[in-house]
Amino acid sequence: MAQRSLAERDQAVIWHPYTQMQTAAAPIPIVRGEGVHLIAEDGTKYLDAISSWWVNIHGHAHPYIAEKVAEQLRTLEHVIFAGFTHPTAVELAERLLAILPDNQKRVFYSDNGSTAVEVALKMCFQYWSNSGQPRTKVIAFHDSYHGDTFGAMAVSARSAFTKPFEQFLFDVEFIDLPNAENITRLKEQLSAFSFQLSAFIFEPLVQGAGGMNMYEAKYLDELLMHCKKEGILTIADEVMTGFGRTGKLFASDHLTQQPDLMCFSKGITGGTMALGVTTCAGKIYDAFLSDDKLKTLFHGHSFTANPVTCSAALASLDLLLKPETIADISRIEESHRSFAARIAKHPKVRTIRQTGTILAMEWETGDNTSYFNSLRDDLYNFFLREGIILRPLGNIIYIMAPYCITNDQLKYIYQKIEQALEQF
Ligand code: PMP
Numbered sequence: 001m002a003q004r005s006l007a008e009r010d011q012a013v014i015w016h017p018y019t020q021m022q023t024a025a026a027p028i029p030i031v032r033g034e035g036v037h038l039i040a041e042d043g044t045k046y047l048d049a050i051s052s053w054w055v056n057i058h059g060h061a062h063p064y065i066a067e068k069v070a071e072q073l074r075t076l077e078h079v080i081f082a083g084f085t086h087p088t089a090v091e092l093a094e095r096l097l098a099i100l101p102d103n104q105k106r107v108f109y110s111d112n113g114s115t116a117v118e119v120a121l122k123m124c125f126q127y128w129s130n131s132g133q134p135r136t137k138v139i140a141f142h143d144s145y146h147g148d149t150f151g152a153m154a155v156s157a158r159s160a161f162t163k164p165f166e167q168f169l170f171d172v173e174f175i176d177l178p179n180a181e182n183i184t185r186l187k188e189q190l191s192a193f194s195f196q197l198s199a200f201i202f203e204p205l206v207q208g209a210g211g212m213n214m215y216e217a218k219y220l221d222e223l224l225m226h227c228k229k230e231g232i233l234t235i236a237d238e239v240m241t242g243f244g245r246t247g248k249l250f251a252s253d254h255l256t257q258q259p260d261l262m263c264f265s266k267g268i269t270g271g272t273m274a275l276g277v278t279t280c281a282g283k284i285y286d287a288f289l290s291d292d293k294l295k296t297l298f299h300g301h302s303f304t305a306n307p308v309t310c311s312a313a314l315a316s317l318d319l320l321l322k323p324e325t326i327a328d329i330s331r332i333e334e335s336h337r338s339f340a341a342r343i344a345k346h347p348k349v350r351t352i353r354q355t356g357t358i359l360a361m362e363w364e365t366g367d368n369t370s371y372f373n374s375l376r377d378d379l380y381n382f383f384l385r386e387g388i389i390l391r392p393l394g395n396i397i398y399i400m401a402p403y404c405i406t407n408d409q410l411k412y413i414y415q416k417i418e419q420a421l422e423q424f
Contacts, residue, residue: 033060055271114147143210247356270316
């Protein structure tokens, strides 16, 4: 009997994320990663222009991270993190706090972006309940995305993704992204609810899954200043924007105001292993200090601060902070800027926008929504055939590549985008 392929074996046993299993094409079997490339079973090389769900920042199977992880695996693979500690967790917390906005004083570990957000929300709700003045409402942006667990879903825009769960999602007030025209109205909206508002959660500068929507730091600063005045806690969800994506180490580095809490995941380990981190200002942490045990933050995961995961994050930080990597980030930024200027006037380009290393363009679709639907798949398949992984969000294609991508590789992606502009 002929051996079944990896894709066939997969299809017999696996349920994939965000995938309608009845109609989905067979998954592409990837057996190896090397730099910006993912290599399929049949030898096809794919240029990973979306960093494998936005996680990879230094290239795949990076030998330095692999070495550090292997070393840690042979030393200590896991230890319960209640009542115990270990060197990589402590070193990572020290090194993170040293590069984060200086009001961030404590590090809480979990294991993905959604849990980093859950922890931040629980810290905020319990901050208010520990302080004897419970507040239950949250403010978030329209089109926001903060994750797929229930709390993270609650603060994400209501959409097809959240529809079956809507009745279980807690009370959230959604506001528009701020700009020169609406900033005064937004502040009034915040003030109207302020006494009930526990927290304001936002993706700083770039909304990822909501369509790579970008907005200006100065208006976010104004909102944060207003929250401070009204006593509303602020949570910067840097799960996607963290670790260099926006041209600075953190999107919050573009702001004058500092958020009370911050959430990280994805690039934190260079995309090697699953890690979530929530950091907070001293006043949040202090609100949980008490002789009353009920004021404890009762939250933790089996793999909280896993030593191997922390070692991957430390190795990734070593690479990220090298002058060469910082120079790569500027180089990508510059390269995107000239490409954007070159195609901005193309009739098929409705809008093109850039923040740091993230470039997003909206395809002109007219009003035809059925065309719009097939366009997404047509573009996705076109780029795959050309050996590039670009996964459009509807009619928006974006590049978010590992920082080790070369100028020639960028040029190849741009060329193929220009070809697609002529073809679709
Ligand atoms: N927050 C933001 C801004 C994200 O982009 C994502 C994931 N795309 C999440 C949270 C959730 O992260 P995870 O998928 O690791 O749960």
